[in-house]
Structures are given as C-alpha cells and as structure tokens.
Amino acid sequence: MNGNIFYLACKGVLVLLIFFVSCTQNEKKEQSNIIDAIAVVKGDSEYFEGGYAAMNQRGVRFFMDDTGKVPEHLTDENLRNEVGGMISSMDHFHDGFSVIMKNNNGGLEWGYVNEKGENQFGRWFEYAGEFSEGVAIVKDGGKWGAIDKNARFLISPVYEGLSDVRQDKGWVKQSGIWKWVSIPDMSPLLDLPCRIFGEESEGMRWVEKMTDDPEEIQRAFIDGKGRIISDWYSNASDFSEGLAAVERKGKWGFIDKTGKLRIPFSYGYASGFSEGLSAFTDFKDGNFGKWGYIDENGVVVISQQFHYATGFKEGMAEVRNNEGKVGFINKEGHLLIDYQLDAAYGFYEGLAAARSNDQWGFINKKGQWVIPPGFDKIRPFHDNPLEGGFSGGICKVDIDGHEFFISRKGGCVLGCLE
Numbered sequence: 001m002n003g004n005i006f007y008l009a010c011k012g013v014l015v016l017l018i019f020f021v022s023c024t025q026n027e028k029k030e031q032s033n034i035i036d037a038i039a040v041v042k043g044d045s046e047y048f049e050g051g052y053a054a055m056n057q058r059g060v061r062f063f064m065d066d067t068g069k070v071p072e073h074l075t076d077e078n079l080r081n082e083v084g085g086m087i088s089s090m091d092h093f094h095d096g097f098s099v100i101m102k103n104n105n106g107g108l109e110w111g112y113v114n115e116k117g118e119n120q121f122g123r124w125f126e127y128a129g130e131f132s133e134g135v136a137i138v139k140d141g142g143k144w145g146a147i148d149k150n151a152r153f154l155i156s157p158v159y160e161g162l163s164d165v166r167q168d169k170g171w172v173k174q175s176g177i178w179k180w181v182s183i184p185d186m187s188p189l190l191d192l193p194c195r196i197f198g199e200e201s202e203g204m205r206w207v208e209k210m211t212d213d214p215e216e217i218q219r220a221f222i223d224g225k226g227r228i229i230s231d232w233y234s235n236a237s238d239f240s241e242g243l244a245a246v247e248r249k250g251k252w253g254f255i256d257k258t259g260k261l262r263i264p265f266s267y268g269y270a271s272g273f274s275e276g277l278s279a280f281t282d283f284k285d286g287n288f289g290k291w292g293y294i295d296e297n298g299v300v301v302i303s304q305q306f307h308y309a310t311g312f313k314e315g316m317a318e319v320r321n322n323e324g325k326v327g328f329i330n331k332e333g334h335l336l337i338d339y340q341l342d343a344a345y346g347f348y349e350g351l352a353a354a355r356s357n358d359q360w361g362f363i364n365k366k367g368q369w370v371i372p373p374g375f376d377k378i379r380p381f382h383d384n385p386l387e388g389g390f391s392g393g394i395c396k397v398d399i400d401g402h403e404f405f406i407s408r409k410g411g412c413v414l415g416c417l418e
Contacts, residue, residue, distance in 0.1 A: 045392025046381055047405070050093025050115070054382075055415055058401040061087045063098070063117075068414040073117035082119045083111065092382050095131035095149070110138070121151040135165040135183070146170070146183070154184045163197075167224075171197060177210060180226060190226040201238035204229070204257060219246075221259065230259035240272035243296065250283070254298075263298035270294070274311030277301065277331065281309075291319070293333070302333035313346035316365060328352070328367070337367035345378065348389035351408065353378040360397070362389075362410075371410035375399055 045066070047053050052063040052074065063074035072078065079087060083102050090113075091099040097112045097120060110128035112120045127139035135154060137146050145157030146165055155162065161173030168183045171194075178197060180190040190207070198206040206219045209232075219236040220228050221244065235247035243254040243262060251265035268283025276296060281304065282289035292304035306329075308320040316328045316336070325339035328347075341363075343355040351362040351370060359373035379396035380388040389395055394405045394413065404415035 045394055046383065047391055047394065047396055049382065050096070050098075052093055052115075053396070053405075053415075054090050054092050054098065056401075056403050057415070057417075061090055063093075064415055066414075071117075078117055079113065082113060082117055084119075091130055095134060097131050097136075097149075099128050099130055112136075123151070129164065132164060133166065137162045137164060144173075155186070166200065180207075180222075190222060192228075198236070198238055200224075201240065202242070202257070204239045204244070206236040206238070206244070221255075229257070230255055237272055240274065241276070241296070243273055245270045245272060245278070252280075254278075262296075263294070266298070267294075271311060274313070274317075275315065275331070277312055277317075279309040279311065279317070280304075293317075301331075302329070305333075310346070313348070314350070314365075316347050316352070318344055318346065326354070328365075336365065337363065340367070345380075345388050348387075348391065349393070349408070351390055353389050353395070362395075370408075371406070379403060 048066045052065055055062050055064050060076045061079065062070050062076045064070050076087075079090075079100070083100055085102045085104060087100060088103050088108060089101045093115060097114055099110060100113050101108055101110050102124075104124075109124035110126070111124045112128060112131075114120045125138040125140050126142070129137040131149065134149055135146050137144060138157070140157040143157040144159045144162035145153050146155040146162060148154050154165075155170070155172070159172045159174060160176070161171075161178070163171035165183050169180065169189060170183050171178050171180055172186070173179075178194040179188055180194075180197070181188055192207065193210045194207045195210050196208045203224050204221050206221050208217060208219045211218060217234050218232040219234070220232045221230040221236065221239075223229055230246075233246040233248055235252075237245045239257065243256060245252050246255055248265050250268075252267045252270045253261060253265040254263035254270070256262050267280040268289065270278050270280040272278065273296065277293045279291050280294055281291045290304035291306040291309035292300055293302035293309065295301050306319040307322045307324075310318045312331065315330055318326055319329055319335075320326055321339045323339070326341040326344045327335055327339040328337035328344075329335050341354045341356055342358075344363075345353040347365065351364060353360055354363050354373075356373050360375040360378045361369055361373035362371040364370050375397040377398035378388040379398060380386065381391065390408060393408060396403055396405055402417055404412050404417065407413045
C-alpha cells in the first residue's frame with residue numbers, strides 16, 4: 001500500500017475505512033514489497049551507515065536497523081534516560097559512536113552514545129564531531145582539541161580551530177593562522193602559514209596563504225606530503241576527475257595534478273568536472289551569463305543556453321530557465337525533461353527527487369512522475385546535505401514531521417506510521 005495513503009488514513013475516518021478494506025486485499029503484495037526492499041537495503045544503503053538509521057518521528061528520536069526493528073536500548077525513551085534530557089539531534093553511527101546533541105536549560109551540549117545506547121564517556125562538550133579513524137574533534141572550555149575512543153585527548157583543547165584528523169594529519173589554528181601538522185606530535189608538515197584551506201580531494205587540496213593585504217587571495221595546491229605542486233591563483237576549487245578549476249585575472253581555467261594548465265583561462269566561472277563535462281558561464285558587470293558545458297579538452301559540447309546548470313549524474317543534469325524552473329538535459333544538450341519543476345535533486349538509481357507545488361515526488365528520465373508528489377521533504381544523504389534520493393532501493397522521506405522509508409514503488413517499507 002502506498003505510504004502516503006497509509007499516512008493520510010490516520011487523518012480521517014472515511015480514508016481509514018478505505019484503507020482497512022484494501023489492506024486485506026493487498027496484504028500479500030505489501031509483504032512481498034517489504035521483503036524485497038529489506039533484501040536490497042541490507043549493507044547497501046548509505047542511510048544505514050553503521051547498521052542503523054537515525055530517525056525522527058515528530059520529535060521522537062530513535063535508531064532503526066535495516067530490517068525496520070528498533071532495539072530496546074536505542075528507543076527514544078532509553079536514549080533520553082541515558083543522556084538525561086531532551087535530544088535535539090543525533091547522527092548516524094560512525095566508528096561505533098553517534099553524536100548526540102541535547103538541550104540543557106536552553107544551552108546545547110554534545111556527547112556520544114555507543115551502539116548499546118550508552119552514554120559512552122559520561123561527559124558533554126561544547127561541540128563534538130563524528131569519529132573517523134578513531135579520532136573526533138571536540139570543543140571544551142572554549143578551545144578545540146581531539147579525543148580518542150577512550151575520551152583521552154590526543155590533541156589538547158588549546159587551539160582556536162581544528163580540522164578533522166585524517167591519516168594522522170590535521171589542521172590547527174593559533175593566533176589566526178592555520179598550520180598542517182602530524183598527529184599527535186604536532187610537528188609541521190607544511191612550512192607555510194595559511195588563512196584557510198580546502199578539503200582533500202583526489203589526494204590534493206588547495207591552501208590559501210597569509211598575505212599582507214587581507215583582501216588579496218592566493219591559493220595553490222599541495223599533495224599528501226605537503227609539497228606545493230601548482231602556481232598561485234586568485235581562486236581555486238577542489239579536484240574532480242583529475243582536474244581542478246583555478247582563477248587568474250578574473251578568468252577560470254583548469255590544471256591537472258602536476259600543476260600543468262590543461263584548459264586555458266577562458267571562462268567567467270567553471271564548475272568541477274562530472275561525468276566528463278564541466279558547466280561554465282561568462283561573468284560581466286557583476287552578473288553571470290548563460291551556462292553551457294565543455295569537455296576535458298576545453299571544447300564546448302553544449303552551447304550556452306541555460307540560466308543555470310549543474311553537474312551530470314547518471315547522464316542527466318539539472319538546468320534552469322530564467323523563471324527559475326527546473327528541467328533536465330542529457331549529454332547531447334537535449335532538454336529531455338521540460339522546465340516544469342520547482343526544485344530537484346540529481347538522479348540516483350534511475351530516479352530523481354523533484355518538487356512541484358511544495359510537495360516532493362520522484363520522476364524517471366522521461367520526466368514522468370513514477371512516485372507522485374506527496375511528501376513534505378526528501379531527507380538528504382547524511383554525508384551530502386545538498387543531495388538526496390534512492391540508495392540501496394530506499395529513500396528517507398518526511399510527511400508532517402514523520403520520517404520513514406519508501407521503496408521505488410512509493411510505498412512505505414520501513415518506519416511506517418502505525
């Protein structure tokens with residue numbers, strides 16, 4: 001039975017009667033759908049990282065496994081008792097722990113629970129990040145540090161800022177300057193004071209060095225050993241598909257991982273490559289022009305004709321017209337889905353979440369509504385808040401504050417309203 005009908009049935013007697021009449025007729029079919037969905041979900045959906053999905057159903061928070069069961073120790077009641085208060089938010093399990101945020105007399109505190117639902121360390125922080133590689137950054141006493149899985153400080157909380165620790169390396173901020181250091185001896189890996197830095201991408205990251213002029217931007221790329229591999233530019237984006245967009249004198253081009261200029265400085269702006277193509281545009285008098293696409297040789301393969309354009313996913317890219325309406329094109333630039341949508345995510349597992357008249361549903365690559373609009377929200381992927389959709393055959397959706405999972409047929413399969 002469709003998850004939307006199931007939910008709305010609880011709102012009216014008439015719909016409720018219809019539901020019960022149809023429920024018996026569809027019971028075997030629905031059970032089959034659930035079994036099929038669960039078989040797909042197990043170990044194959046990023047919504048269940050660590051084996052559990054973090055759920056919120058109208059303020060009731062709990063963890064659910066990939067069969068739809070809620071272990072007693074991970075129920076809302078037990079978690080509240082363990083943390084000693086109302087839970088404001090909680091994250092998926094990473095490295096065996098979930099970050100819990102609670103409201104303490106109007107102030108927010110962060111801590112950790114383990115997979116047994118226990119308050120692992122029995123203490124709270126001003127901020128707590130997720131564990132990765134056995135290390136988590138925390139804020140304590142107004143300063144930043146990092147702890148291990150025994151809550152011992154690997155990095156003392158004495159810094160103005162601290163990045164995530166990866167492969168025993170991290171960024172620390174002192175006196176307004178960022179430095180890249182090894183952990184835990186804190187020896188410098190890059191002999192360069194930095195104002196800011198980018199995320200590591202394909203083994204590279206950009207860094208922005210300190211200059212006498214606070215308005216001046218100079219960015220270059222370093223490799224995993226802290227070696228500068230490129231010239232300095234007035235702007236730079238992350239590497240994607242072996243290339244990174246860089247800016248010089250108001251124009252953007254692309255370099256490779258040796259620092260060689262591969263595509264000349266010709267564009268007002270250019271996005272990272274996705275499925276072999278980059279969206280580009282002009283920039284004049286403070287305004288962007290029409291958008292088009294180039295290939296990895298800098299050849300224009302889709303002419304500038306869109307008011308806005310995004311990267312490709314599964315051979316399709318979201319584009320917009322001058323009224324802000326969303327459509328989708330293929331790699332030949334053909335508008336396969338007309339400008340009829342108010343918003344959309346990219347395609348995942350053949351379907352794209354799309355919004356029309358303030359309701360979300362799912363379309364296929366022909367623009368047909370496979371799952372009609374009826375959801376208030378599509379919950380984004382936990383590691384990418386700008387994207388959402390199907391993963392492992394399921395998608396987390398929300399109706400009136402009630403989160404649950406639907407299958408590709410649109411019916412509720414996990415976390416359904418009872």
